[in-house]
Amino acid sequence: MLFIYGAKLPVRLLEEIRDWKHQERKHITLIKAILPDLEPTYIKVLDEWSTVFADTERAADELLRHILRYDNAGSPQVLTQIELLLTAACDQSREFVRQLKGLKDNSTAVQKVPLASTVLHHLIRESEHFLNQLETLNSPGALEQFMQESKSNQTVVLEPNPTLAVQGTGSPGTAVPIGGHRLPPLPYNYNALEPYIDEKTMRIHHDIHHQSYVDGLNKAEKKLEEARKSGDFDLVKHWERELAFNGAGHYLHTLFWTIMNPKGGGDPSGELAKQIKRDFGSYDQFKQQFTEAADKVEGGGWAILVWSPRSHRLQILQAEKHQNLSQWDVVPLLALDVWEHAYYLKHQNKRKAYIQDWWNVVYWPEVAERFQQASKLQWQPF
Numbered sequence: 001m002l003f004i005y006g007a008k009l010p011v012r013l014l015e016e017i018r019d020w021k022h023q024e025r026k027h028i029t030l031i032k033a034i035l036p037d038l039e040p041t042y043i044k045v046l047d048e049w050s051t052v053f054a055d056t057e058r059a060a061d062e063l064l065r066h067i068l069r070y071d072n073a074g075s076p077q078v079l080t081q082i083e084l085l086l087t088a089a090c091d092q093s094r095e096f097v098r099q100l101k102g103l104k105d106n107s108t109a110v111q112k113v114p115l116a117s118t119v120l121h122h123l124i125r126e127s128e129h130f131l132n133q134l135e136t137l138n139s140p141g142a143l144e145q146f147m148q149e150s151k152s153n154q155t156v157v158l159e160p161n162p163t164l165a166v167q168g169t170g171s172p173g174t175a176v177p178i179g180g181h182r183l184p185p186l187p188y189n190y191n192a193l194e195p196y197i198d199e200k201t202m203r204i205h206h207d208i209h210h211q212s213y214v215d216g217l218n219k220a221e222k223k224l225e226e227a228r229k230s231g232d233f234d235l236v237k238h239w240e241r242e243l244a245f246n247g248a249g250h251y252l253h254t255l256f257w258t259i260m261n262p263k264g265g266g267d268p269s270g271e272l273a274k275q276i277k278r279d280f281g282s283y284d285q286f287k288q289q290f291t292e293a294a295d296k297v298e299g300g301g302w303a304i305l306v307w308s309p310r311s312h313r314l315q316i317l318q319a320e321k322h323q324n325l326s327q328w329d330v331v332p333l334l335a336l337d338v339w340e341h342a343y344y345l346k347h348q349n350k351r352k353a354y355i356q357d358w359w360n361v362v363y364w365p366e367v368a369e370r371f372q373q374a375s376k377l378q379w380q381p382f
Contacts, residue, residue, distance in 0.1 A: 010067060010082050012238065013134075017089045018060035020130045021053040024096065026208060027123045028053075031103075034116055034200065034345070038109045049096060056089055090134060093127045100124050115345045122340055179222040183207075183214050184254050192262040196357040201345045209341050210253040213322075216246030248322035252302060255335050259370075261363035268364040272371045279314045287359070290316050290336075294355050300339035305367075306330035307374040312381055331374040334367045 028046045032038065038046075063085065067078055104110055104120040186206055191199035220242035227233050267283055268276060280286035293316050294303035301320040308315055308330045319326045336358060343354035 010079065011064065012235070013082060013086065014060045014064040014067075016134065017085060018057050018064065020093070021057035021060065021089065024093065024127065025050050025053045025057070027126070030204060030208065031120070031123070033204075034119055035107075035109045035113060037112070039107060042103055042107055042109075045099065049092075049099075052092060056085070056092065059085060060089075086134060090131055093131055097124050097127045097131075100127075115348060118344045118348045122344060178225050179218040181214050181217050181221075181250060183211050184257065186257055188262060193260060193361050196360045197260075197343075198346045201341075201343065204345070205337075205342055206253075206257070209339075210250070213246045213249035213253065216242055217250050220246060244323050245321060248319070252304075252319075252322055252332070252335050253337070255332055256337050259334050259363055259366050260358075260361045261366070262361065264361040264363040265359065266364065268368060270368055271375075272364070272368040275314055275371065275375070286316075290334075291352075291355050291359075293318050294336050294338050295352050297338050301325075302338065303336045304332050305334035306332050307371060307377075309374075309377045309379045310381060312378055329379075331370075331377065333370045333374060334362070 028050050031046060032043065063078075063081060100120055101124060104117055104124075110116045110120065183206075186202070190202045190206075193202065220239050223235070223239045224243065227236060227239070267273065273283065276283055276286045280289065290303055290305065297303060297318050298320055301318060301324075302322065304317045304319060304326070306315050306317055307313075310329055314333075315330065317326055317330070336355065338351060338355070343351065347354040347357070
């Protein structure tokens with residue numbers, strides 16, 4: 001995705017550095033959580049990295065606050081400081097990746113936990129993605145050159161990451177304040193879906209990944225509110241994208257937790273079963289299409305059963321990431337998360353096996369209730 005940052009590029013770059021160093025610290029927490037018997041030598045190294053990342057995150061945040069306060073993002077002195085910080089951040093991530101690969105290959109604790117290697121591979125890929133995004137600017141004078149070329153509508157490729165924001169408050173029946181979304185509690189214990197979905201995956205998926213979407217959504221809403229108040233919409237494309245990605249991630253995960261239950265499984269009944277038969281021919285045909293759609297999602301994403309008020313039918317959609325390749329004007333009823341983080345601890349790279357297990361925890365009464373409410377919504381068909 002191309003974003004035209006222009007004079008805002010230094011600000012966006014510092015946000016990227018700050019947020020990624022925070023993410024790498026969370027990765028360290030995750031590694032230590034899945035490897036409780038990790039050798040003391042590796043624990044010491046990870047703790048040292050955590051301190052380094054925290055220092056870099058703090059430096060990026062302080063420099064960001066300074067240039068926002070004094071509006072001097074384009075000064076040569078500031079650009080030099082940002083370039084030095086960017087070089088340090090990239091060098092850190094590059095060395096961190098190298099040491100994670102060493103940990104994956106040489107740690108006895110990793111060898112004893114079969115799924116640990118898959119997790120480390122996933123974290124290594126994320127750090128490498130960060131490096132790939134910023135490598136274009138990681139050379140002396142590159143940032144200043146891009147700033148000059150931006151006057152001629154030069155575009156820069158950056159893939160933004162979710163950032164942290166303070167959670168707000170809200171209650172059923174009231175509007176969520178701007179930037180006030182909260183992580184919903186799981187409606188069951190973390191281990192309730194075993195043996196189909198393991199406790200550790202549920203904790204990481206809910207507490208870390210879903211929380212990151214809540215934080216990113218709140219951040220985007222706050223930034224757009226600031227833009228409305230100031231009239232400065234230079235970064236509106238970026239924050240609208242963050243709003244879509246993190247908002248969809250938050251809302252789909254909130255649905256995802258509720259349509260699973262330890263008492264789930266079996267077949268749907270009542271009006272929902274009749275509608276499925278009407279629209280897909282039979283429940284087995286529906287289940288096969290949904291399973292194949294989920295398995296064939298390219299990269300991370302979802303398979304979603306939706307009600308279409310316009311066609312008055314159920315449909316099965318794919319969503320890459322959380323929001324791409326989807327449709328407007330539909331109501332999601334049943335959603336399956338097929339991002340790697342939803343299954344890699346237990347199922348590793350066997351997505352199809354995860355999907356087959358997931359059918360055992362689908363809670364059809366909840367899906368039926370959503371269908372009952374959604375099917376009342378009907379537009380004139382075209």
